[in-house]
Amino acid sequence: MKNNKFLPALFLVLTTIFVAAFFYFDRANTLSLVIMNLGWPGTIIATLLMALLCMTPLPSEGLLLMFMKVYGVLPGILLSWAGLNISTLVIFVIARRYGQGWVKKILTAERFTLINDWIERKGTPGLFAVRLLPVPALAVNFAAGVIPSINFWPYFWTAAVSIFPYYLGTSLMFMGIANQSWYWLLIGGVSILIIGVIGYVLKKRSYA
Template sequence: MMDIVSWENIYELTQSYRALGPIIGVLLPFLEAFLPFLPLFAFVIANATAYGFWVGFLLSWAGTVAGSYAVFLIVRKFGQARFLHFMTRHKRVQKLIHWVEQHGFGPLFLIICFPFTPSALVNVVAGLANIRRYYYLVTLMAGKFVMVFIVTFVGHDIRALFTQPIRTAIVVLLIALLYVGGKVLENRMNKKAEAEFRRIREEQRRGQQ
């Protein structure tokens, strides 16, 4: 009985969400790029539940790509301005900027593919790095396509999570794997970037002697 009531409550929420129109389905993922504390995972699932698999996927994908690219362009234009200069002085950001410039598409694509990695930081770093606008747009579109598709697939049938416990267990396991995988990738990238950064600093120090 609790499962039925819970499902009915969620169904009513999704219908209310859908009544707001598809613009909200694009706007919320767009805003998440500027406000990373917002739950992108939840927005993608809400779109998939309210609008169906493919429409929900396209709304989420368009919104998150547009928002991420907008952040990238803003940082690219104003990154050297005084009010954003504090970012370039941060050691972690400097390390990641160098890492992105050296390794390009591969690391960016992989880290964007995972839904729990800090995509906001990636957008900022890419904006500060020496990456062509078109190049980053293509990377964003490809990485976000994979990420949004995975999350949409996981959450497009919320009712099944209440009626099919095996499917629920698989979904929970998949989410856990995505979370762990994203964190492992993030940590490895940070370690490699730090090692590369130290090597360059050491070479510069030796050259000055």
């Protein structure tokens, strides 16, 4: 994974194209109605799809936008949140089972050291703060999962809560797209940018 530096960028571009195509062809809600008609099996598939995506380094905002388009803002967020929590649980089990040696094959030494230092110095508040850093949730989950001092509950609730600022920013952007309003789109984009800046500042302070 360390050697395939361009794969995440490639997948990000492909994901962006796919999401844009979905919104374009679903202008009359034709695709949304087909998915909605699947009923509960469709929602279960959607939740598991989000869980799988959250177990990769790729951002999940694109799929979240699609969920909002199909199911509505609040149901879309809840489905995404359920998928995130499933992936958080699965990663914890994998990290505890296979240990630090296997995790270090996935994460770079610098990224693992950054996360580990934050958590060791600041405990649960540090774990919550590091989840706001510009670091993929996958990396934080794996790193936190192998640290013996981190129990399951702090590991789980920090992941479940820290994602909501991103959900808020994404939902505002969706409102801008759905209503063709630059106002909401700008507010959503600025919100996500502010979160990123806060994470960047925290990351810089961690090296100070």
